[in-house]
Amino acid sequence: MQKAVSIKDIAKAAGVSPSTVSRALHHHPRISEETAERIRELAQQMGYSPSLPARSLVTRDTATIGLVISHVSDPFLGRLVNGVEESAQAEGYSVFLSSSYRNADLERNIIRDFHERRVTGIVVTSSQINNGYSELCERYPLPHVLVNFPDYPHSVSTDNLGGAQQAVEHLVQLGHRRIAYVSNRHVYPTDLHRRSGYKAVLRRHDIPIEDALITEGDGTLEGGARAMQRLLALPLPPTAVFCYNDVTAMGVMHSINAVGKSVPRDCSVIGFDDLDLAAYYCPPLTTVHQPCYRLGQRAMRMLLQLIEGREDVEAEVLPAGLVVRETSGPPSVPTRRRRR
Amino acid sequence: MQKAVSIKDIAKAAGVSPSTVSRALHHHPRISEETAERIRELAQQMGYSPSLPARSLVTRDTATIGLVISHVSDPFLGRLVNGVEESAQAEGYSVFLSSSYRNADLERNIIRDFHERRVTGIVVTSSQINNGYSELCERYPLPHVLVNFPDYPHSVSTDNLGGAQQAVEHLVQLGHRRIAYVSNRHVYPTDLHRRSGYKAVLRRHDIPIEDALITEGDGTLEGGARAMQRLLALPLPPTAVFCYNDVTAMGVMHSINAVGKSVPRDCSVIGFDDLDLAAYYCPPLTTVHQPCYRLGQRAMRMLLQLIEGREDVEAEVLPAGLVVRETSGPPSVPTRRRRR
DNA sequence: TTGTAGGCGTTATCAT
DNA sequence: ATGATAACGCCTACAA
Numbered sequence: 001m002q003k004a005v006s007i008k009d010i011a012k013a014a015g016v017s018p019s020t021v022s023r024a025l026h027h028h029p030r031i032s033e034e035t036a037e038r039i040r041e042l043a044q045q046m047g048y049s050p051s052l053p054a055r056s057l058v059t060r061d062t063a064t065i066g067l068v069i070s071h072v073s074d075p076f077l078g079r080l081v082n083g084v085e086e087s088a089q090a091e092g093y094s095v096f097l098s099s100s101y102r103n104a105d106l107e108r109n110i111i112r113d114f115h116e117r118r119v120t121g122i123v124v125t126s127s128q129i130n131n132g133y134s135e136l137c138e139r140y141p142l143p144h145v146l147v148n149f150p151d152y153p154h155s156v157s158t159d160n161l162g163g164a165q166q167a168v169e170h171l172v173q174l175g176h177r178r179i180a181y182v183s184n185r186h187v188y189p190t191d192l193h194r195r196s197g198y199k200a201v202l203r204r205h206d207i208p209i210e211d212a213l214i215t216e217g218d219g220t221l222e223g224g225a226r227a228m229q230r231l232l233a234l235p236l237p238p239t240a241v242f243c244y245n246d247v248t249a250m251g252v253m254h255s256i257n258a259v260g261k262s263v264p265r266d267c268s269v270i271g272f273d274d275l276d277l278a279a280y281y282c283p284p285l286t287t288v289h290q291p292c293y294r295l296g297q298r299a300m301r302m303l304l305q306l307i308e309g310r311e312d313v314e315a316e317v318l319p320a321g322l323v324v325r326e327t328s329g330p331p332s333v334p335t336r337r338r339r340r
Numbered sequence: 341m342q343k344a345v346s347i348k349d350i351a352k353a354a355g356v357s358p359s360t361v362s363r364a365l366h367h368h369p370r371i372s373e374e375t376a377e378r379i380r381e382l383a384q385q386m387g388y389s390p391s392l393p394a395r396s397l398v399t400r401d402t403a404t405i406g407l408v409i410s411h412v413s414d415p416f417l418g419r420l421v422n423g424v425e426e427s428a429q430a431e432g433y434s435v436f437l438s439s440s441y442r443n444a445d446l447e448r449n450i451i452r453d454f455h456e457r458r459v460t461g462i463v464v465t466s467s468q469i470n471n472g473y474s475e476l477c478e479r480y481p482l483p484h485v486l487v488n489f490p491d492y493p494h495s496v497s498t499d500n501l502g503g504a505q506q507a508v509e510h511l512v513q514l515g516h517r518r519i520a521y522v523s524n525r526h527v528y529p530t531d532l533h534r535r536s537g538y539k540a541v542l543r544r545h546d547i548p549i550e551d552a553l554i555t556e557g558d559g560t561l562e563g564g565a566r567a568m569q570r571l572l573a574l575p576l577p578p579t580a581v582f583c584y585n586d587v588t589a590m591g592v593m594h595s596i597n598a599v600g601k602s603v604p605r606d607c608s609v610i611g612f613d614d615l616d617l618a619a620y621y622c623p624p625l626t627t628v629h630q631p632c633y634r635l636g637q638r639a640m641r642m643l644l645q646l647i648e649g650r651e652d653v654e655a656e657v658l659p660a661g662l663v664v665r666e667t668s669g670p671p672s673v674p675t676r677r678r679r680r
Numbered sequence: 681t682t683g684t685a686g687g688c689g690t691t692a693t694c695a696t
Numbered sequence: 697a698t699g700a701t702a703a704c705g706c707c708t709a710c711a712a
Contacts, residue, residue, distance in 0.1 A: 006689055008689075008690095017699045017700075018689090018691095018699090019691080019692085019698075020698055020699075022690070022692095030698090049480065050456055051690070052456045052457045052458070053393040053397055053402065053688095053690095054393075054397055054689035055689075055690050055691075056393045056704090057391075057393055057394055057689080057690070057691090057706095058692075058704050059690085059704090062393065072412055072418045073415055073419065073422075078411065078412045081412040081413075081439070082411075085439060094453055095438070097412075097438070098434070098437070099422075099425060113434055116390055116392045117392045117434075118344075118392070118393055140389065221617065221620045225620065250617065250620055276413075277590065277617075280594045282597055346705055346706085347705065348706095357684075359708080360681085362708090366707090371681065372682090375682090391705055391706070393705085393706095394706045395705080395706055397688045397706070398688050398705090398708080399688090399707075
């Protein structure tokens with residue numbers, strides 16, 4: 001780092017003391033307007049840029065919040081980050097973004113790094129640390145909020161259980177009885193809740209839960225595609241598939257198309273997230289809408305409360321809603337098989 | 341920020357001086373191994389976490405690089421960020437990510453903020469500041485590298501011109517003569533080069549360039565969809581469309597499907613980027629592959645050279661390559677029209 | 681091997 | 697209204 005001009009340099013050039021310069025720059029009330037103006041002008045033309053590290057040392061506040069995400073290219077996170085950033089900036093905070101790549105060790109490193117950088121608070125999405133969190137944050141005592149981790153006291157989540165139930169209920173109402181669930185092998189509470197919702201609806205309708213119809217994905221296109229290949233290889237494939245997320249659903253549809261079958265005629269598909277792309281997909285994807293932007297906004301709001309020292313914050317759950325588009329329809333009557 | 345334990349606290353507890361503690365923590369050679377070990381253990385159990393802001397003040401280095409991106413949900417950027425992050429971490433740098441939302445003022449603010457945080461260097465993608473950059477970086481003298489900004493001396497770019505030419509040449513070879521280009525109204529060099537490549541190929545084949553066939557998108561699904569609606573409303577619609585990027589292409593295909601036409605039978609579509617999704621789309625998208633990860637990796641490598649003070653760095657251009665999938669085919673013979 | 685002293689750039693307190 | 701001084705947490709000569 002080259003040596004930048006400091007307050008001292010300006011003080012010397014202006015023939016005043018460093019504290020006067022500091023006051024002038026901060027529009028301190030008790031300073032003559034003329035010298036203040038003169039100093040500010042001087043600072044401007046000397047190319048002064050304050051050192052936040054130095055300032056934070058004495059103010060004991062970096063005005064920074066750390067945000068942990070799994071991967072920048074996870075499309076679900078885009079708007080969420082947006083929500084966090086805008087709420088943060090509105091309160092004068094900058095946000096430090098870091099990717100955990102769904103790796104618990106990396107995530108721990110990030111938390112440590114955030115703490116060493118003395119961020120004011122942190123928001124964590126897609127945490128892999130799970131329950132070990134309370135412990136970690138004993139070591140690094142920082143205000144923090146988890147996203148989509150409803151069991152954690154300081155968290156903001158989507159109603160994953162309810163959303164999943166709406167989706168599967170919709171399929172049952174259409175007449176489906178062989179409904180598969182493509183999960184996410186990364187153990188997230190989101191997956192657990194969506195899976196529970198799926199099972200609950202089947203039980204409610206006395207539809208037996210078959211292990212073979214619950215198959216593992218990983219939230220990616222490829223994971224979805226492979227899961228569907230396994231389902232298609234079953235003696236009796238499902239007539240509908242509920243997927244962990246939209247990306248998985250797109251992978252699933254790819255495999256259905258690949259064997260010459262068609263959605264929703266041969267198999268219905270429902271996703272979760274309601275990405276921008278969902279409405280533009282072919283066919284447009286039936287999915288469960290998740291309020292991403294508000295999720296980020298609320299997480300940031302909760303974090304600000306924690307930073308202010310409030311103790312009365314409670315886990316928040318935002319509603320999810322099914323959006324019916326064109327990948328869900330009644331099961332086709334297997335005419336040929338019946339004749340046999 | 342609560343008061344964390346400092347080196348002084350440890351020194352007091354261990355009955356030594358602060359400098360001894362500092363040396364023990366840094367595995368300084370000239371210190372007895374036994375006291376060093378004792379101090380480290382003490383630091384551990386007292387929950388010591390070094391203050392990077394304080395350290396950076398004296399070392400004059402934050403070991404941080406700033407990365408400006410347009411928007412976290414821009415799928416093109418995922419792997420690029422990945423490349424930057426991994427290369428940075430390998431050299432002991434953390435990366436500070438911030439979104440400019442394609443807004444020049446926001447971008448300027450980010451640069452200012454990065455400078456005030458005393459980052460060691462910055463990488464900028466999708467810059468909206470364009471030529472004003474040299475000027476801005478006179479005010480904030482920081483090592484910096486631009487991505488996809490080939491005219492800038494410190495930059496790493498994809499061969500946008502060559503990639504576009506391959507795409508359009510492919511369409512011409514298939515027999516197309518009415519080829520449209522859906523651009524990006526945000527004025528990026530990427531758009532200018534892809535547009536130039538498009539025009540160059542048409543000229544080379546003596547195909548007249550029609551203004552009506554060059555229409556504005558904005559790199560989003562909706563922008564692509566609307567552009568295609570305009571093209572479809574033309575007296576003589578194109579038989580093929582080359583798009584600024586894959587996302588635009590998906591929007592374009594949506595509009596084609598919406599009027600009951602089909603890709604590539606009624607209209608060929610080619611994108612740019614080769615997102616993961618491209619291979620899974622229906623039909624799988626013909627597109628120009630961009631080496632995103634390496635783009636990020638090389639940008640970071642160049643930045644490190646600049647940080648080391650090397651002056652001999654030159655703009656780098658990485659090759660792009662057409663990937664033919666299933667959205668490009670020969671133009672359909674308009675049989676009905678011929679009969680009239 | 682260890683301690684002392686000074687300083688990084690800033691702000692805050694106490695004088696003046 | 698302004699200046700001097702100390703302090704934030706850390707590092708690094710230099711001295712012991």
